[in-house]
Amino acid sequence: MSKFKKFGMTAGISLTLLLAACGGSGETSTDNGQASGTDNLGESLDYTITGIEPGAGISGQARKTLEEYENLEGWQVLESSTAGMLGALDAAIKNEEPIIVLGWTPHWMFSAYDLKFIEDPKGTFGGAEDIQTIARIGLEEDLPEAYTILDLFHWEPADMEAVMYEAEDKGTPIEDAAKNWVDQNTDKVNEWTDDVEKVNGEKIELVTTQWDSELASVYVMEEVLTQHGFEVTITPVDPAVVFQAIATGEADASLAPWLPSTHGAFFEEYKEDIVDLGPNLTGTQNGFTVPSYMDIDSIEDLPAKE
Ligand code: PBE
Numbered sequence: 253m254s255k256f257k258k259f260g261m262t263a264g265i266s267l268t269l270l271l272a273a274c275g276g277s278g279e280t281s282t283d284n285g286q287a288s289g290t291d292n293l294g295e296s297l298d299y300t301i302t303g304i305e306p307g308a309g310i311s312g313q314a315r316k317t318l319e320e321y322e323n324l325e326g327w328q329v330l331e332s333s334t335a336g337m338l339g340a341l342d343a344a345i346k347n348e349e350p351i352i353v354l355g356w357t358p359h360w361m362f363s364a365y366d367l368k369f370i371e372d373p374k375g376t377f378g379g380a381e382d383i384q385t386i387a388r389i390g391l392e393e394d395l396p397e398a399y400t401i402l403d404l405f406h407w408e409p410a411d412m413e414a415v416m417y418e419a420e421d422k423g424t425p426i427e428d429a430a431k432n433w434v435d436q437n438t439d440k441v442n443e444w445t446d447d448v449e450k451v452n453g454e455k456i457e458l459v460t461t462q463w464d465s466e467l468a469s470v471y472v473m474e475e476v477l478t479q480h481g482f483e484v485t486i487t488p489v490d491p492a493v494v495f496q497a498i499a500t501g502e503a504d505a506s507l508a509p510w511l512p513s514t515h516g517a518f519f520e521e522y523k524e525d526i527v528d529l530g531p532n533l534t535g536t537q538n539g540f541t542v543p544s545y546m547d548i549d550s551i552e553d554l555p556a557k558e
Contacts (some may be wrong), residue, residue: 293548294327294555296350302340303329303354307490308376308463309514309536310354317540317551326557329354334463341365352554358409358465359532360420369539371550377539378513382531383469387505388498389527390469395504397448398456398482402505404444405527406472411437412533415468426464434479441476451481451508459503462488465506469532472490473507478540491515499525507532514538517546 283491303311314329337353338361345365354370355361372379383403392399411433418429434441456477460470467488474484487503495515497503499522507545509515514536540551548554 268350270549275548292544294557295351297352297556299325299327301329301352302337303331304337305332305490307492308334308354309491309510309516309518312338312358312517313377313514313538314354314540317372317374318375320374320519321551321554322553323556327554339377341543348478348543348545350546351543354515355536355542356465356538357536358412358416360413360416360464361541363413363417364420365479366543366544369537369541369550371552373440373550373552377537377538378516379539381510381513381536383465383536383539384511385505385529385532386498386507386509387527387529388503389525390499390501391504391527395451395454395456397451397480398477398504400481401444401476401480402473402507405469405476405507405532406444407440407469407472407533409442409533409535412465412468415472416464419468420466426467427471427474427509430468431475433468434472440538445476445480448480453481453483455483455485456505457485457487457503459487459489459494459506460499461506464480465536469507482544492518495519495522495526498522505529510536510538 274409303314305311311329311331318324318327318329341351341353341361341363341499343349350372355367361367375419385405387399387402415426415429415433418424418432421430424432425558457468458473470486474486477484489497491508494506494508495518498506508521509518543546
C-alpha cells in the first residue's frame with residue numbers, strides 16, 4: 253500500500269513540474285489558430301493517457317484507440333499498474349489538475365471521485381459489455397454440481413459494487429466483504445444453489461484476474477462453493493492466461509472474462525476449447541475517463557500533437 257502511495261506522489265510531482273514547464277511555451281507557441289484551451293490540454297498532459305497493466309484488455313483497447321483516432325497521433329498510453337493509475341488520479345484531483353485515465357465500471361473510482369467517461373464515437377472501447385463465466389470442456393461431467401452453480405451464477409453491478417465498496421470504504425479485505433455479501437444475500441445465493449446437492453470435499457480450481465471486480469465475484473463463488481462442500485483453489489493470473497488455463501484444462505472455470513470486446517481477442521483464440529456459460533453480470537463499460545471539472549467531452553476533441 254505504501255508503495256502505491258509513493259507512486260501516486262511521484263506522478264503528482266512530475267505532473268506539477270510538467271505543468272510549470274508548459275506554462276510559458278503553451279502561451280506563445282500556438283500559431284495554428286486552434287482554440288488554445290484544448291492545445292494547452294494536450295501539452296499539459298504531455299499527450300499522455302495514464303493507463304494500467306499492459307496485459308489488461310483495456311490496455312489493448314487503448315492502443316487501438318490511439319491507432320484509430322487520427323487526432324491521437326503522437327499521443328501515448330503510459331502503462332503502469334492499476335494502483336499506480338489510481339494514485340496518479342487521486343493526486344491530480346487533489347490539485348485540480350487535468351488527467352486522462354483508463355477507467356471502467358463497476359469500480360469504486362466512480363463513487364470515490366466525480367468522474368466522467370468521454371465519448372468514444374468510433375467505439376474502440378466496445379460500449380456496454382458483459383462479464384462471462386467460462387469452464388473447461390468436461391467440467392459438466394466431472395463436477396456437475398459445481399457446473400450448475402457456476403452456470404446459474406448471475407448478479408447485478410450493484411451487488412458487485414457493494415462488495416468492492418465495503419472493501420474500499422472500510423478497508424475490509426475483499427475476501428471478507430464477499431463473505432459478508434453471501435451472508436446478507438441468501439435469497440440470491442439460494443437461486444444458484446437450491447436444487448444442487450452438496451458434495452464432500454471435491455476440489456475445484458478457479459482462475460481469475462486481479463482487479464477488484466473479479467476478486468469480488470470469485471470470492472463470492474468461493475464462499476458459495478465452500479458452503480456446498482467444495483474445496484476451492486483460486487489462482488490469479490493475467491487475462492491471456494485465464495483463457496489459456498481453461499482451454500488446456502489446467503483450471504476448471506473462471507468468472508473473469510469481459511466480453512465481447514475487452515477480452516475478445518483472447519476469447520477468439522481459445523473459444524473452440526472453452527465452454528461458454530454466458531453472462532454473470534451485464535452492463536460494464538471501459539473508456540477514457542476524466543475528472544468532471546475537465547472541459548472535454550469526446551475522444552475526437554482531444555487536440556492533435558503538433
Ligand atoms: N479491467 C477490469 C480489466 C477487466 C476488468 C477493465 C481493467 C481488463 O481490462 O482486462
